[in-house]
């Protein structure tokens with residue numbers, strides 16, 4: 001008998017995301033899940049290599065915790081692996097917005113990341129994370145506040161540290177996608193009128209140094225997490241959607 005979250009794959013596909021439906025996912029779960037109130041975001045704390053090395057553990061569980069451990073896995077390349085349509089063991093004891101029935105009420109997303117500072121989140125993965133959460137929240141008619149980080153949900157506070165990114169910023173980006181005000185990264189022009197390329201995390205070179213000097217971080221020439229955070233802050237101050245990507249509009253404002 002299939003469980004109730006059989007809409008999960010289609011909602012993600014409809015949002016333009018890459019989806020890999022796992023064998024028999026519609027019949028997988030700890031049992032039936034209750035009415036969905038929101039999403040809890042996790043990182044796997046798994047291995048550093050490959051796209052989704054934790055997929056098997058998410059599906060089958062561990063010695064101390066039977067699977068499935070989340071309805072969705074999110075690979076480093078932004079692909080959603082749809083694992084289960086029923087209840088999963090991901091939340092543990094906690095509370096978010098007065099809801100303490102974690103596994104019964106929240107969809108779990110396990111994104112592949114070690115959780116270490118030396119493992120930055122690829123922008124394509126973070127973008128898929130936001131878009132997937134936005135699509136699910138729209139489907140269940142919930143506000144962006146109903147997206148919690150595991151570190152926010154879990155009690156006692158400090159029991160969990162995942163995911164490592166800033167959840168307030170994440171929710172703001174999710175809200176922007178839900179309201180249609182977020183730019184689609186694929187339609188940000190590759191360069192502006194003066195041939196300045198659109199730059200994001202991972203870029204290197206003299207133009208990155210120029211950005212860094214404008215946003216007040218060390219001019220290392222590598223567009224790293226610190227640079228991205230400073231670009232977001234700059235964009236926030238300008239009233240732009242803080243996507244951390246230096247496209248034509250951000251270039252013009254930085255140089256103006």
Ligand SMILES: [Zn+2]
Pocket residue numbers: 041042043090150160162
């Ligand atoms: Zn977690």
